[in-house]
Every structure is written in C-alpha cells, then in structure tokens.
Amino acid sequence: MRKFLKSILPKSILNKYRDFRKAERNKKNDKLFLGDDVFCPICTSSFKVFGTFGLTKRKNAKCYTCGSLERHRLIFLYLNEKTKFFNHSKKNLRLLHFAPEKMFYTIFSNDDSINYTPCDLYPEKYQYNGTAKISKVDITKIPFEDESFDFILCNHVLEHIPDDTLAMTELFRVMAKDGDGIFQVPIDYSRSVTYEDWSITTPEEREKVFGQYDHVRWYGRDYKDKLMKAGFQVNEIDYPSTFSSDDVFKFGLMKSEKIYHVKK
Numbered sequence: 247m248r249k250f251l252k253s254i255l256p257k258s259i260l261n262k263y264r265d266f267r268k269a270e271r272n273k274k275n276d277k278l279f280l281g282d283d284v285f286c287p288i289c290t291s292s293f294k295v296f297g298t299f300g301l302t303k304r305k306n307a308k309c310y311t312c313g314s315l316e317r318h319r320l321i322f323l324y325l326n327e328k329t330k331f332f333n334h335s336k337k338n339l340r341l342l343h344f345a346p347e348k349m350f351y352t353i354f355s356n357d358d359s360i361n362y363t364p365c366d367l368y369p370e371k372y373q374y375n376g377t378a379k380i381s382k383v384d385i386t387k388i389p390f391e392d393e394s395f396d397f398i399l400c401n402h403v404l405e406h407i408p409d410d411t412l413a414m415t416e417l418f419r420v421m422a423k424d425g426d427g428i429f430q431v432p433i434d435y436s437r438s439v440t441y442e443d444w445s446i447t448t449p450e451e452r453e454k455v456f457g458q459y460d461h462v463r464w465y466g467r468d469y470k471d472k473l474m475k476a477g478f479q480v481n482e483i484d485y486p487s488t489f490s491s492d493d494v495f496k497f498g499l500m501k502s503e504k505i506y507h508v509k510k
C-alpha cells in the first residue's frame with residue numbers, strides 16, 4: 247500500500263507529508279531532550295530526563311549522549327568525589343578494566359597519567375577505535391604477574407562468571423599492595439545468600455530466573471563476605487543515600503545500589 251501511494255501521489259504532497267512527520271518527531275524529541283533537569287557527570291550533558299532502559303523499563307536511566315546508565319554515573323561520581331582516582335599521586339596509575347564501557351574507555355585511554363589496560367574475554371566485541379588496545383583476558387586466569395595493578399574496575403562482570411570464587415582470587419593476586427578496586431554486581435538485597443542453580447542453562451531460563459540471559463546467579467547480601475574470603479578489605483558504601491532525592495533524580499541514580507570499594 248505504501249509503495250502504491252508513493253507511485254500515485256505528487257511529489258509535492260509526499261514532501262509536505264515528510265516535513266510534517268519530521269516536525270512531529272522533532273516535537274517529541276524536544277520534550278525528551280530540551281531541559282536541564284538531569285545532568286550526566288561523565289559527559290556533562292543535560293536533558294529533561296534520561297532515557298528509559300532495561301528489561302523492566304527503568305525510567306531516567308540512560309544518557310542520550312554517552313550511553314551511561316545509573317551504575318556508571320554512580321561509580322564516576324564516587325571516584326571523582328570520594329577517592330583520589332582522578333587526582334592520584336602516582337605518575338602512571340596502573341589500571342585494569344574488565345568489560346570496558348565506552349564512556350569510561352574514552353576517559354581513561356586519553357588520560358596520560360593512567361597506564362590503562364582494558365580487557366575482556368571477547369575483545370572483538372569492542373570496536374572503539376581508540377588508542378588503548380583491548381586485551382583478551384580470562385578473569386579466572388589473568389595473564390599478568392602478581393601485584394601488577396594499582397586499581398581494578400570490574401563492573402557487572404562477576405555475575406557472568408561460573409567460578410566467581412576463582413575470579414575473585416585472581417583479582418586479589420594481580421592487585422598491588424595498598425591497591426584499590428570497584429567491584430559492582432547486581433544484588434538482590436532481599437536474599438541473605440547468593441542464589442545459584444546450575445540446572446538452569448538456557449538463555450530463556452536464565453533471563454527469567456537471574457534477570458539476564460547470560461547471568462548465572464543472583465548475588466545476595468553475602469557478596470561482601472565472598473570478597474572478604476578472597477582476601478580483600480571491603481567497604482560497602484550506601485553512596486546514593488548521601489544525595490538528596492532531587493540529586494538522585496538529577497544524576498539518574500538507583501537508590502538501592504551500593505558501592506563495593508575493595509582494598510588489598
């Protein structure tokens with residue numbers, strides 16, 4: 247039908263219709279984009295509201311410019327305001343970054359004071375065309391010497407790893423003495439104990455039970471204990487609670503997400 251109408255209608259009418267549709271789209275976008283009610287601290291963009299994102303359709307979640315989600319903005323704010331990460335005393339901070347998110351990759355790879363090692367088990371997924379090569383690394387068998395890194399960022403990775411205990415042990419091994427890390431995972435705080443069921447193997451079943459097709463567990467409140475058993479000192483920080491409700495909305499944060507700042 248669409249092809250038929252195009253074949254019989256004059257071009258002038260078709261052009262007017264296209265202009266009308268474009269104007270309607272622009273009106274819709276203006277309602278979303280124009281405004282400064284929310285602010286992304288990573289790319290410094292402002293909007294009326296962040297985009298909706300996720301299987302459960304979280305509102306005010308995704309930055310239209312850099313693609314950051316609630317957890318990325320929370321980490322960035324914490325690193326910038328509560329640590330010396332961006333104002334460190336080391337000439338070349340040795341940073342290991344698993345599953346490097348583009349918004350962080352761009353910042354870290356362009357910081358001359360950071361000796362940056364982004365990595366993933368499947369580096370071919372990341373087509374960033376940046377200066378820092380993304381290395382192929384199995385988190386359960388990290389190919390670096392003991393105490394090789396001053397800081398490790400591991401954000402929403404461990405829930406994908408069958409042997410997360412071995413992964414935590416490896417992270418501890420390659421972290422330098424007095425080193426730091428941020429190890430975030432999705433946590434169901436209604437659970438006292440992490441839930442695993444190895445009979446659940448299909449993507450459909452895993453999405454239904456664990457919230458995502460490639461997750462293998464739901465972490466519970468014992469996540470901190472798991473990290474401590476690997477040797478880490480763990481600061482479990484309810485960082486969103488330090489913000490006003492207005493700022494939680496402004497930065498697009500999740501009130502329930504805590505920061506797991508580990509030290510060796």
